[in-house]
Amino acid sequence: MPFCVGLTGGIGSGKSTAAKMFRELGAAVVDTDEISRELTAADGGAMAAIRAQFGPGYVAADGSLDRDRMRRLVFGDAGARKKLEAILHPLIRAAARARVAAASAAYVILVVPLLFETGACLDLANRVLVVDCSEARQIERATRRSGISADEVRAIMASQLARAARIARADDVLDNDAGIEALRRRVGELHAIYLTLARGA
Ligand SMILES: Nc1ncnc2c1ncn2[C@@H]1O[C@H](COP(=O)(O)OP(=O)(O)O)[C@@H](O)[C@H]1O
């Protein structure tokens, strides 16, 4: 297995932006959000189990997951959420593991938004990098990016690990309160460290 850095952080913290910078420097990037979307697309690897567990009402006409309906269900029903996670998490972990193993770069950045919350991919990471910025900035960036309201962003933040708890579990912290160029500099520093660690791994 190549050396693997798990990258996590709260909504709007800058995970995707930082991952793209690592990729530009030559790291391989594996994104579990992407894997999750593929698993729940038409004919995706999770759809047979989802149909069997929840019924055809949660499958859209094209065979993909009816995301709105499922979101509404699991929002108010912890048992349903657990059942969905029991289907998705092992599949996401298996796909992530296969992609990390197949990567030919010097090291892999494995982007897992809920790395600590679900724990599903934690054992794949040799090291954990947390992208961090102030909550005000998270709200500002997430609302600007996707047009969701500040209250919706706050609700998502409340469902995620608190900043301090996330940072306490990090090996490295990527401070993303300043601008894009400051982020790029810090990514460059970490890239050099990860190359060195990967050579010794
Ligand atoms: N240092 C930064 N300065 C300005 N804008 C940023 C910075 N980092 C990220 N952004 C912007 O903030 C938004 C959220 O970043 P993104 O990387 O998508 O976050 P995440 O993947 O953690 O949810 C995006 O529109 C991105 O372009």
Ligand SMILES: [Mg+2]
């Ligand atoms: Mg993202």
